[in-house]
Amino acid sequence: MSINSGKGTRWGYAVAVWGVLFAIPSFLWAMGSTFGARSTVAPELMRLAQDRVPWFLAVLWVTVFLKLVGAAIGIGLTRLRSRPARRSLVFCGGGAAVLLIWHGGLFVVHGILVETGAAAVDPDLAGLTRWYLYLWGPWFIAGGLAFAAATVRYLHSGGRRFAATGALGALLLSLVSTAAGIG
Template identity: 35%
Template sequence: MLDGIGVPRWPAYGAAVWALLFAAVSFYWALGGTALLDTIGEAVTGPALSGDPAVVAAVWLSALLKLAGVPGALALAQRWGTLFPRWLVLLAGWGVTALLCLYGGASLVQQVLMVAGVVDVSAAFRPVLLWHLFLWTPVWLAGGVLYGIATFFFARATRVADAAPR
């Protein structure tokens, strides 16, 4: 269905690379890596560095969920993605898009308001506010945009393919 109809695949491949890189950072942290950990915030880094089992488990779960985004993204561009019911692929694609964009968008608004002095910043979050505003929040939004564009193209391509005369 997706072959030969001119569907741009770069958004899905971009989303897959995004998910893989984002998962790699979490796997690195789960395995004890510390680079960029100080950009997250003391509420997470303190317990993580002390080996708090709940935090370590949450980081592993986060890494696995992000890694699951790789085949999810590829299903939006590869022929094998059409082996699944169209509604299921679209539900997953739009669902991931919504979650990433809502989280990133809400974070962006909150962080801009913090920088502007409209919303108070906790002492624990103040040192990492700009890291979130200029690194982590755009990362979440970039994933949402890539998934959204990929899902749009999948929806359009499979609708056209389903409607084509047989």
């Protein structure tokens, strides 16, 4: 049973496509390819992938898995589910929306600060900063907005409290990881 006809489910499918597309680079890097990594990710991360460091490969595989789970959540947000499943979908959708928008926003703000000269970066990383400003930041934000739209459309079937809880939890997690220098 569809929760909304046509337009309402498109956002869930957009999340699914976004998640699968986002999983592809991580999958390629986990398999040993550096396609797209050389100019678009931090050199330290590329070295870890090239050197096939076991813990980093595990992180890449977990990342692939989580991105595909995000795609599955998108699909889940297109259909009415039982109450516990609905709560989980809304919790995860709200959390993903906030986490992705926040993370992408940090990339964009940092990139703007570097581009305007308000913040300095090692000259060797200037090109990388532009990739984060023009590619990765907007990509994270686009995914977050798709999750937000899919979750809002899904909320018509109930569960607003769970979306807010997921969103606040994601924001708290992001703030703590940023403060700890992880995010």
